[in-house]
Amino acid sequence: MRDAFIARLTEVARRDPKVMLITGDLGFGVLTKFADEFPKQFLNAGVAEQNMTLLATGLAMGGRTVFTYSIANFPILRPLEMIRNDACYHGANVKVVGIGGGFSYGSLGISHHATEDLAILRSLPDITVVAPCDLYETQEATSALVSTPGTAYLRLDKSVAKPLADTVEPFVLGRARRWREGTDLTFVTCGGIMQCVLAACENLATDGIQCRILSMHTVKPIDREAILAAARETGGIVTVEEHTLDGGLGSAVAEVCMDAGVIPERFHRIGLRSGFSSIVGSQEYLRKVYGLDAAAIVGEARRILATGRNAVVSVDATG
Amino acid sequence: MAERTFQSTEELALRIRRHAVEMTHLGNSSHVGACLSMADIVAVLYGSVLQFDPSRPQSPDRDRFVLSKGHAGAGIYAALAECGFMPVEKLKTHYQDGSDLSGHVSHKGIPGVELSTGSLGHGLGVGCGMAYGAKLDGETWRTYVLLSDGECDEGSNWESILFAGHHRLDNLTAVVDYNKIQSLAPVRETLELEPFADKWRDFGWAVVESDGHDHDALKAAFSAGPDGRPKVVVAHTTKGKGVSFMEGQVLWHYRSPQGDEYEAALRALGARP
Numbered sequence: 001m002r003d004a005f006i007a008r009l010t011e012v013a014r015r016d017p018k019v020m021l022i023t024g025d026l027g028f029g030v031l032t033k034f035a036d037e038f039p040k041q042f043l044n045a046g047v048a049e050q051n052m053t054l055l056a057t058g059l060a061m062g063g064r065t066v067f068t069y070s071i072a073n074f075p076i077l078r079p080l081e082m083i084r085n086d087a088c089y090h091g092a093n094v095k096v097v098g099i100g101g102g103f104s105y106g107s108l109g110i111s112h113h114a115t116e117d118l119a120i121l122r123s124l125p126d127i128t129v130v131a132p133c134d135l136y137e138t139q140e141a142t143s144a145l146v147s148t149p150g151t152a153y154l155r156l157d158k159s160v161a162k163p164l165a166d167t168v169e170p171f172v173l174g175r176a177r178r179w180r181e182g183t184d185l186t187f188v189t190c191g192g193i194m195q196c197v198l199a200a201c202e203n204l205a206t207d208g209i210q211c212r213i214l215s216m217h218t219v220k221p222i223d224r225e226a227i228l229a230a231a232r233e234t235g236g237i238v239t240v241e242e243h244t245l246d247g248g249l250g251s252a253v254a255e256v257c258m259d260a261g262v263i264p265e266r267f268h269r270i271g272l273r274s275g276f277s278s279i280v281g282s283q284e285y286l287r288k289v290y291g292l293d294a295a296a297i298v299g300e301a302r303r304i305l306a307t308g309r310n311a312v313v314s315v316d317a318t319g
Numbered sequence: 320m321a322e323r324t325f326q327s328t329e330e331l332a333l334r335i336r337r338h339a340v341e342m343t344h345l346g347n348s349s350h351v352g353a354c355l356s357m358a359d360i361v362a363v364l365y366g367s368v369l370q371f372d373p374s375r376p377q378s379p380d381r382d383r384f385v386l387s388k389g390h391a392g393a394g395i396y397a398a399l400a401e402c403g404f405m406p407v408e409k410l411k412t413h414y415q416d417g418s419d420l421s422g423h424v425s426h427k428g429i430p431g432v433e434l435s436t437g438s439l440g441h442g443l444g445v446g447c448g449m450a451y452g453a454k455l456d457g458e459t460w461r462t463y464v465l466l467s468d469g470e471c472d473e474g475s476n477w478e479s480i481l482f483a484g485h486h487r488l489d490n491l492t493a494v495v496d497y498n499k500i501q502s503l504a505p506v507r508e509t510l511e512l513e514p515f516a517d518k519w520r521d522f523g524w525a526v527v528e529s530d531g532h533d534h535d536a537l538k539a540a541f542s543a544g545p546d547g548r549p550k551v552v553v554a555h556t557t558k559g560k561g562v563s564f565m566e567g568q569v570l571w572h573y574r575s576p577q578g579d580e581y582e583a584a585l586r587a588l589g590a591r592p
Binding site: 040044046048051052053054055056058059060061062063064080081085086089090 | 369426431434435436437438440441443444445446447448449450452453455456474475478481482584
């Protein structure tokens with residue numbers, strides 16, 4: 001996703017000299033071509049994420065659209081107050097790009113596990129939060145954020161879902177893309193974990209269980225209509241995220257349902273339970289450990305389909 | 320649009336001080352000491368240094384002024400009102416229910432405020448972004464950022480100071496209202512800044528030290544250079560300046576002038592209570 005982002009940003013930057021990229025001293029090799037082609041549109045702020053975010057705001061106030069770039073936790077957690085008070089409150093065109101969402105950098109340890117970012121940024125006013133699941137969504141999100149005024153967070157993943165041949169819905173910011181049709185359940189997901197959801201649904205389909213899949217690439221503002229339609233038209237909603245369950249995508253989907261008074265027949269959230277991961281490993285390994293891989297998703301889907309309407313689903317702590 | 324109301328920077332400073340005392344009195348709010356401390360700096364900037372047009376607060380060629388010590392909001396609102404950005408009468412709403420004149424400075428609804436602040440350590444980095452952008456665009460307007468001394472405890476400032484020095488942002492001027500007192504105690508007892516000028520110099524800045532209450536000295540400090548480096552004016556000031564019983568007192572960082580103290584403060588500033 002990182003390379004797809006840079007490729008699209010390069011196209012955009014050629015057309016629009018007001019588009020700028022600031023890195024917090026990360027992106028070895030990845031950003032070199034961009035830096036060489038656009039010396040006036042590229043800046044390495046050094047290992048100084050607070051100042052990077054402040055610079056971006058000041059530059060945005062002068063009419064630029066500024067992308068800040070680093071490994072997911074770094075451009076958001078330390079400078080969170082700068083994102084809130086400076087970028088968001090002033091409606092500044094600052095687009096924070098976090099690479100390595102979820103367990104992308106699983107082997108590097110918890111400092112590099114970006115597993116609370118969606119919840120934290122979703123709680124800020126006046127921000128758009130996007131977590132694409134494939135390269136197409138990554139590129140389209142990049143363009144869309146340039147043409148959407150205000151502050152945004154773009155969460156990029158190391159893993160990428162392989163698009164389905166029949167996935168033809170265009171990317172529209174704030175509108176879920178329907179990746180698969182089905183009436184038994186709807187999976188709502190965001191980010192590269194989509195690849196596990198796709199594999200799970202193929203497995204379920206062999207038993208005749210047909211699931212709808214929504215790529216909820218825009219976590220904020222969220223597509224209420226798509227969620228409520230899924231609640232009404234399918235046998236339940238299962239959210240899947242490579243992220244803590246506290247306040248993330250699943251919470252957002254639940255809020256939409258409860259606020260509208262639309263209770264899905266079944267509702268279940270798959271994600272990380274309480275606790276940090278003190279073990280390390282590849283993204284694939286950690287997904288398996290924490291019950292986020294295709295096999296775990298299949299198991300959860302079968303379990304909740306076997307339960308009755310509005311049954312309370314017990315969940316095991318995995319932290 | 321309101322009109323400019325003062326004849327000299329000294330007169331503007333006096334008006335800022337009177338407003339600050341009255342606003343903090345009416346609002347029962349804090350930080351009068353910090354407003355009095357910076358009044359001369361702000362008056363010199365708005366009265367003779369900054370290029371702006373209150374009828375066109377967003378004009379692209381204006382100088383940018385960022386009040387990073389956002390807790391002194393009353394002082395900057397007073398300056399803006401006296402310069403014609405808003406009616407002086409509006410100042411009475413400061414801190415009141417439903418007002419947009421918040422205790423810490425906000426840009427929403429207040430023309431002339433570039434940046435909302437209140438959490439310390441934000442203004443200089445945004446100022447660096449403004450100045451860096453101006454250089455990229457070949458613009459000649461300047462960016463000014465006013466910091467407090469206590470604010471320099473914030474590490475984010477030192478990231479920004481490092482950046483501005485490295486990139487030789489000579490279109491950026493920082494001013495430190497160095498009154499030597501922070502919230503709870505003197506600076507030297509909290510986190511010593513000295514040798515303060517050397518720190519800035521070592522980070523690649525041109526340093527001008529000035530009496531922060533002497534208007535001629537301040538004007539000279541602001542007009543010096545540029546010499547290819549960002550400039551900091553370390554302005555030596557007295558907290559609570561202008562009201563003798565507030566001067567140099569930690570108490571008046573948070574205390575609001577009420578009753579006899581309010582009347583005495585106004586009398587000290589030559590105004591009728």
